[in-house]
Amino acid sequence: MLKREVETAYDDPPAAETVNPQGASPYMLLCEHASNYIPTRYSGLGLDAKELQRHIAWDIGVAPIARELSRRLDAPLVLSGYSRLLIDCNRPTGVASSIPEISETTAIPGNQTLSHEERAYREAAFYWPFQREVGRILDQRQAKGTPTIVFGVHSFTPVFKGFVRPWHAGILFRKAERLGHALVDALQEPGLTVAANEPYQIRDESDYTVPVHGEARGLDAVLIEIRQDLIGDRDGQMAWVERLVPALQTVAAGALARA
Template structure:
């Protein structure tokens, strides 16, 4: 009989008391899948792809947290079990198809299994974010939310030319300023590409940011630029410089 599997926590909060005005979230940090889930019917190669996690995002977020002394909330499990940046009633919360890949273990999911995943993975992460933001508000400390993500260079056969995208909705001033601080369009920095913030497909910005009256953006980095430790480190340094310049100017 196999030894009991050592399961990671659903959420890790790093540098909780960090002095930075920024709070970092990495909702798609991990591709970990418990053995009991049998890969949701997928092969090992699929569980290394973007459909399972945001490649490079955890490395960038961790380095950025250290560089700017910011708290960081990180997911412990694959987004295929449940996506932490989706409302639980969204069709993409527990996807039956991701990009063009069918996820057999998510097909016709029983209500009790859906509830189990919410309780095990979704709720602990969101509760950790709420506690952190509540504590900062009680201490009268600023909190600008930065979600760290990555995107594929090609999606469904269409090339994505941007090096990074800053996604925002109500935080127009901050979002535009961050894009410009990173070099703007001339440096292949897009605004609200390759995705847009929507209530039915996003959770972090609408719930943890806008509902609290906080500035909140998602940073999307092209995966081929952050897939190596060198690339991730370079982008963390670049983001740290841009964010610190904005903090000083505020």
């Protein structure tokens, strides 16, 4: 065990926060980018407070949505307690985007030329506790034979490197094609553009939740990406909860009926 694992301040959050672990819903909710918290000892990784409010540090608006979905669906939820800039809980370790030196177009001074020790410490302190907690709940559900769909809650920027994204939301999936397309269809309404596998695609080299917590266990797994300007306040967040709850319930009922 790395000695630095215990070097956390008394007021630092846990690496993983679990809500409703015994929830009976078929959905297992993950919020890998819930927080922009960076311990004081990291000095904001060299970024000012305004930069740490941007999407580069977390997924804006998603934690309140995930918590309300957990409550309304009676679903277990695990939220990451630290900024994705320290280490990204939806990336495989060792890839460039795991501990980014540049996020979008912004250089991250505190992530430049890190030692092997520091990388290993961040994995041990902030990454693996989250993954182990998700795995623990999934192990319990699978041991009980509880039907389970892995569902990650994310947001995306309206503009990325100059490209204006035309979608309001996207459903990301790979092997769970039937469920993913069913959820896209269930979320369609006038004036709303919801697309399959936009603005990103699931890949082994850039994703962890779907390939590992979902597909490697033989579980259906999807992520939702909601445009962050739509969920920057409580009203917008709850509007998306009102859309998602019936859509998720309908899709889960259909998936369980086919099982």
